[in-house]
Amino acid sequence: MKKVAKHIFLSSILFIVAIFLIAIIIISGLYIFSNKTQFDINKIKNSSISFEIYDNQNRRIKDECLLGSFIKLNTLHSYTKDAFISIEDKNFYKHNGLNYKRMVKAMLKNISSFSLKEGASTISQQLIKNTHLTNKKTFSRKINEIALTKKLEHTLSKDEILEYYLNIIYFGDNCYGIENASRHYFSKNAKDLSIEESATLAGLIKSPNTYSPTKNIQKTRSRRNVVLGEMFKDNKITFNEYNTAISLPINVKISVNNENTLNTYTQATIDEATQILKMPAKQIAIGEYKIYSNMDKNKQDKLQKSLSYYDNGSDYAGISINNSKKVIEAYYAKSNVKLLNAKRQPGSCIKPILVYTPALNENLISPLTQINDEPININGYSPNNIGGKFVGYTSIRNCVSKSLNIPAVKVLSYVGINKAKSYATKCGIVFDENDQSLSLALGGLTYGVSLKDLTNSYTTLANYGKFTQAKFINYITDNNGKIIYHYSPQEKIVFRDDSAYLMTDILKTCAKSGTGRKLGNLDFEVATKTGTVGKKENTDAYNISYTSQDTVGIWLGNADNSPIETVGGAIPTDITKMYLAEIYKNSKPKDFDIPNSIYEEKIDTLALNSEHVVYKASSFIPEKYQIIERFSKFNQPKEKIIDKICIKTPTLNGKVENKTAYLSFYAYDYLIYEIYKEENGNDFLLSTITNTAGLCEQKFDLNKRTKFFVVTKLKNYADNTEIISDKSNIIELLAN
Secondary structure, three states: HHHHHHHHHHHHHHHHHHHHHHHHHHHHHHHHHHHHOOOOOOOHHHHOOOOOEEEEOOOEEOOOOOOOOOHHHHHOOHHHHHHHHHOOOOOOOOOOOOOOHHHHHHHHHHHHHHHOOOOOOOOOHHHHHHHOOOOOOOHHHHHHHHHHHHHHHHOOOOOOOOHHHHHOOEOOOOOHHHHHHHHHHHHHHHHHHHHHHHEEEEEEEOOOOOOOOOOOOOHHHHHHHHHHHHOOOOOOOOOOHHHHOOOOOOOOOOHHHHHHOOOOOHHHHHHHHHHHHHHHHHHHHHHEEEEOOOOOHHHHHHHHEEEEEEOOOOOEEEEEEEEOEEEEEEEEEEEOOOOOEEEOHHHHHHHHHHHHHHHOOOOOOOOOEEEOOOOOOOOEEOOOHHHOOOOOEEEHHEEEEOHHHHHHHHHHHHHOOHHHHHHHHHHOOOOOOOOOOOOHHHOOOOOOEEEHHHHHHHHHHOOOOEOOOOOOOOEEEEEOOOEEOOOOOOEOOOOOHHHHHHHHHHHHHHHHHHOOOHOOOOOOOEEEEEEEEEEOOOEEEEEEOOOOOOOEOOOOOOOOOEEEEOOOOOHHHHHHHHHHHHHOOOOOOOOOOOOEEEEEEEEHHHHHHOOOEEOOOOOOHHHHHEEEEEOOOOOOOOOOOOOOHHOOOOOOOEEEEEEEEEEEEEEEEOOOOEEEEEEEEEEEEEEEOOOOOOEEEEEEOOOOEEEEEEEEEEEEOOOOOOOOEEEEOEEEEEOO
């Protein structure tokens, strides 16, 4: 017991010493930074900042206004201001910019967890962080933040600080400032916000993505009620006001005026820049950073034109990636929410990436492998095909091009869920830990996939098995023109080149005669896959296509999951066709190169149809019973052994009716049959039968007792020789 007490005592002493040392460091840092840190009031007061974004020809493409109308603090309801103060900084009007009690608590938590998760930032600190500093969590940045906050408090009044804070803070969905957020989420001015609406916006500050009313309304409501609870505790609203407010639903009314600013190439570029530079968008603009994007103006215009031409009233999105450069050259969408990283169920478009290419790479299938499309039940899972029809044995090539579901589930079971997911993950597809069922083969993911990631995964096939995360941004410079970021594609091998090519070859069939056959009359090679999501009604429709130069993804649906009246092979494919025809009007893409690891082989269709096994066509198989298919050198078709068993004389059956002999036997259409009769020690040829399969029947005049027999011949088409069976199975018939 004494040892435990001693241990606790020593730990406490060390803990106190650690706090003391940290305090000394902070005080020293404050002393140093108070003289060196540059506080710029213009970074706070400038509320209408433009971005400098350029296309791939270094042409300025757009001035993107970050903030809308600046709203004065005195125009807001008191409860609107109180909502933010209650949840973010209760002692805002009492402290001098820093809440020392919260800072000590946060510091103790950080020390105990060996992290910097707890920030304890006041409203004043948040204003500094959003205008002067990056989001990088370091002790030096925190000390810098504290020093700048002290200067802020000496420069502006509390009301001025709160006013600028409310006009600068980020609310999600590209909304900076409470006026923008109010107009976006509720289609009203901030001065007209109700108590519950004010609490909703105040609740977003902690994590705009998590608590966004356009993504998870339940989390939004829960967070709003937390804010209302704090307001009631602080006596900012009455009990009746609190009780009424928490019972109300979140009545979001998204403003349609924001739909295009949310889903432009420029906005996607800004979002990527915030991730690269790890700083808020406003700080990027204020810092006068220049962003040089990969946008191809011609492709951007053509994509927007194609999407708009087939606008059927639903939401839509399109993206175009340059395969060789590994960059996103065009992006456009229409919706009242941001779609770039919105996750949707991918439907059948996941099959090539998750199911079939992994199976090809594991040498489990070839394009001609036969799969039985039939009703199945695997541990209670009974998927179905569209229309509820089954086609029986069919090739992998046909399974993909016709988008059959049962074969996809079967092939995923051959590969194994975990192994298949490991391949798809390397292609940029993100799975949830609960994604462990065979329904993944049909696109049944817990959270789905974004169009950007889904389209990017197909570049792996276009690039012969090599994956690269495509980017919007080429490079970024600071306000002195110094390059501080330059995109350097990081390529990794996922599939062998033969596996990727065979998948491409199969998807070319889909474009010629499958669900994407609207692309069939384009005068260049294109691989495509369509996808449709929905049970009784469709909610999502896709077309993902690629040529040797570009990969294009098109999606139609609605953010609220309301039904659409199209399928992947309809409007999405129409858009794809129009876009590809436009961008290749003057210069066609070259055909896909065939790797050295691919070769063509003649296949025995007789064995394929009867035994459902892929055999090389031997020299004994007539040409009309052969087809040519492409194979990987690592997964060659089998050799079929031809011997006398193959030409064994069939059992000859016979009967006599009215002086007519009726002979019958079972024939194979790759064999030659000769029927003879024997008279006076001599054999006479009566009939030669070729190209007949199944039961063969012949009849002959019969005047006396006659012996009949069949001779079977197998022709070698390579040297024109024949293998002849023994003379056997003689039957003797007597005339009536």
